[in-house]
Amino acid sequence: MKLKKRIPVIDQGDRLGFWGGKFGGNFVPETLKKPIEDLELQFNKLKSDKNFIKERDNHFKNWVGAPTRFIKLDNLTKHVGGAQIWSKVVSDANGGAHKIYNATVHCLLAKRSGKKVIIGDTGAGYAGKMLSMAAKKFGLKCKIFMGAKDIKRQQPNVKAMKKNGADVIPVYSGSQTLVDAVSECMRYWVANCDTTAMCVGSTVGPAIFVRICGWSTSQISRELKVQLINEFGEIPKKLKLYNCVGGGSSSFGFWNEFMDYNKKQVEFIGVEAGGPSKSKRHAAPLTYGSKIGILHGAAQYVNQNSDGQIEETESISAGLDYPGISPLHCFLKDVKRARYTAASDEEALKAYQIVTKYENLRPSLEPSHAFSVAIKEAKKFSKDTVVIINSCGDAYKDRGILEKKLGKKYVKSN
């Protein structure tokens, strides 16, 4: 298994859509073969079409708001002592998280193929919120599938989706979280694929969805590369990119443009959700050595029992609460390009407290996982090391949880 240089990772899969010969693929019902093939043909053509790229860039710039800020966290750097700590504030993007990139691209594709309805899954509610925003902008009807448990814990995003005119469909099966929402969304697509486009909310699902999402979120690292050169005149000699990993869309997008650099120069650190420290359950299949299995159409490391039933996960962060992980990350782990570790619920909460104490930045619970590991490791690094954390979501959606866990003073009124 080898990572090739000068070929985008999303295009390194084989004929059947497997990265490294074993991650990804298309484990789908026969009915979905045709719509998936149609989407593949469309995407393969458009991803190098100058007009399409121009259209995408135009929407990213004028609607999503590119570039998002790249800022030094001076106070946090002083407090931690060690590496310089920076953040790419992707939560600046319209809607408050990176999910807007994938949602925009899927709506552009749906529009071009003449579909009138777009459906999507959501965990934290960001993917759903962004899809509802993009659908509204591009004149598509929108249905969002969301676990009933997530609907309860991510109310601000649910309200936003409804405001944008989307139908939010609660999913009551299984653990009533993201994993069940994705299953239900795929089932709906099986029954309606002739009229409806599907957007998978992360770099998961059948291979084409992994590729489209990775292609879309790579906007993050494209921006960052320019910003780094503006700031340092070059790509720093010691650069460390920290990102939380649930499905893996923001981290993949945060790293993609730096893939060909030596990992001694640009290191990737993915932080999974370790769950409550007292619980055996987690959402960290890479860190805790889960076996390869099939989930939602793709082979990946996934939490499962010996029979192959997918196991329930547990995490304070709905956006990371997924038993599987993108095939792209399985691949990056096995070729040793990226390093993966986990932070517990408690560690993420503590990191959130530290960051908000020292900086005017409110990372949601997902990036708080990445902050936790970055803060711990930055202490040990030299001053010329540049640590960057992708703050890929805003804590506004988490205010209910934060208030309950930390008290009112951590929640701002907006």
Add this chain to the structure above:
Amino acid sequence: MLNPISLAFKKAKDAKRPALLTYTVAGDSSKKQSLEILKAISNYADILEVGVPHNTPVADGGQIQTSSYRAIKNGIKMNDIFKIVSDFKKIKNSKPVIFMGYYNMIFQYGENNFLKKCKKSGVNGLIVVDLPWPENKIFSKKCKKNSINFIQLLSPTTSNKRLKSITKDAHDMIYYISMLSTTGGKLKVSPKKILANYNKIKKISPKKNCVIGFGITEKTISNFKNTDGLVVGSQICKEITRSLNNRQNPVINVSKMVSKLKKKIS
């Protein structure tokens, strides 16, 4: 000598009716009861599809999901499912049994181990919902080597080109999904249209037994009398749920239902 699945089709054909295939979930609502249900309905059904429950099914509708979750909640394991089949086969050795499920269960068991165990317990065929063609090429060859029928699925979205390639690689039986739907959907396409597609398949592949599934119920089944076989699944699962809710015996109720289904196509 014909394999048990082809023989079942031949017998039905001789009786001038389609073969009746039933689908029930292994372990629904308990290991013992699902075995009792199999025994009872095998008096009427020609081929028994045994659902291997999975907790992230991407193609099952509500009724089958309910049955699957119930079975998993009651602790059903892969080895129990093999045991149910072998216990059943001890009594009805000639009745063909087909497993229907998702690939991860096979993958975790190990393809070779799984097939060995299928052979040993008397499983005659496999339907793997999320292992389409051409991804299933290698595995379907392995099945053939072990004298297990790998059943290819076709759907209304299958292109003519695919249809030809798939039927060429198919074993003795093909499964046509009647419409764009998860299992148990209401028949949203006219029987005429379904039969037109069915006839298209038969024209390309006249020798292979083609069954129609999805949306087949007591109400719709008699529209499809001139076919090789028909699968009823969700309605049976629904009947099990209804019986349990009403504190009635699912074994009796389901067996009554299957007997009625049989009459409608005889």
